[in-house]
Amino acid sequence: MPSADRRLEPRRKPRQVRAELTRERILTAAAHVFTEHGYAAGTTNRIAERARVSIGSLYQYFPNKDSILAALLIQHVDRGSWPGFEDLDLAPGTLEALVRALVRDAVDHHRDDPRLLRLMIEEAAASQDLLDAVRRHGELRTGQVRQVLERHPDVRVGDPGLAADLVLFTVEMNTHKFMAAPGGTAVEVFEEELVAMVTRYLRG
Numbered sequence: 738m739p740s741a742d743r744r745l746e747p748r749r750k751p752r753q754v755r756a757e758l759t760r761e762r763i764l765t766a767a768a769h770v771f772t773e774h775g776y777a778a779g780t781t782n783r784i785a786e787r788a789r790v791s792i793g794s795l796y797q798y799f800p801n802k803d804s805i806l807a808a809l810l811i812q813h814v815d816r817g818s819w820p821g822f823e824d825l826d827l828a829p830g831t832l833e834a835l836v837r838a839l840v841r842d843a844v845d846h847h848r849d850d851p852r853l854l855r856l857m858i859e860e861a862a863a864s865q866d867l868l869d870a871v872r873r874h875g876e877l878r879t880g881q882v883r884q885v886l887e888r889h890p891d892v893r894v895g896d897p898g899l900a901a902d903l904v905l906f907t908v909e910m911n912t913h914k915f916m917a918a919p920g921g922t923a924v925e926v927f928e929e930e931l932v933a934m935v936t937r938y939l940r941g
Contacts, residue, residue: 760798763788764812767805772853776806776860810857811870813846822881832891833936839882840931843908844924847916855917879905886939893941904935 766788771779781802785795799805820842825835847854883901886892894900908931915927 759790759794763790763795763798764805764809767802768809768853771806771856776802776856781805806857806860807867809853811867813854813857814867814870814874822885825885827885827889829890832889832939833932835885835889836936836939837928837932839904840908840912840928840935843912844916844928847912854913875905892939894939900939904939907931907935
């Protein structure tokens with residue numbers, strides 16, 4: 738990933754509930770504006786109007802629309818842990834179901850408007866906050882997947898740490914690409930193929 742662009746850093750970090758709600762309202766409005774009008778026509782004036790805040794208030798939080806888009810991408814990336822991770826069934830014969838749970842979590846997280854997802858992928862530049870979010874997300878989820886691979890009796894890989902990296906990259910990147918531009922392939926077909934590919938790899 739490229740080095741951080743400091744022009745994208747937010748101007749104000751909310752410290753109170755009211756300020757955080759204002760920031761979230763701006764981001765929600767921006768997602769709608771970018772989706773409806775595209776990035777070029779998605780001006781800060783339109784975002785402020787949609788969020789029902791003054792343009793001056795918007796600029797207290799974000800210096801430009803690039804920083805708003807970067808913040809939306811951070812929200813998308815920094816989504817926390819793998820839901821249900823601690824309750825997974827690690828009994829023999831459950832590997833495919835486990836992989837399906839991982840793939841379905843990624844698919845569900847990318848069910849947002851494809852136009853907005855595609856816009857975030859194509860237009861967003863790298864801020865330091867984004868780089869930090871990518872690192873946090875990667876470390877957390879890689880650690881979880883590695884624990885699963887180390888404990889599941891059906892997994893046959895030489896290096897669980899490397900395998901966790903490969904599996905997550907494969908699932909996340911392919912899901913990003915597919916959900917941003919699904920074409921004529923059904924989500925269910927994509928899911929089945931990705932689950933089969935990852936499961937075969939993990940079984941050796």
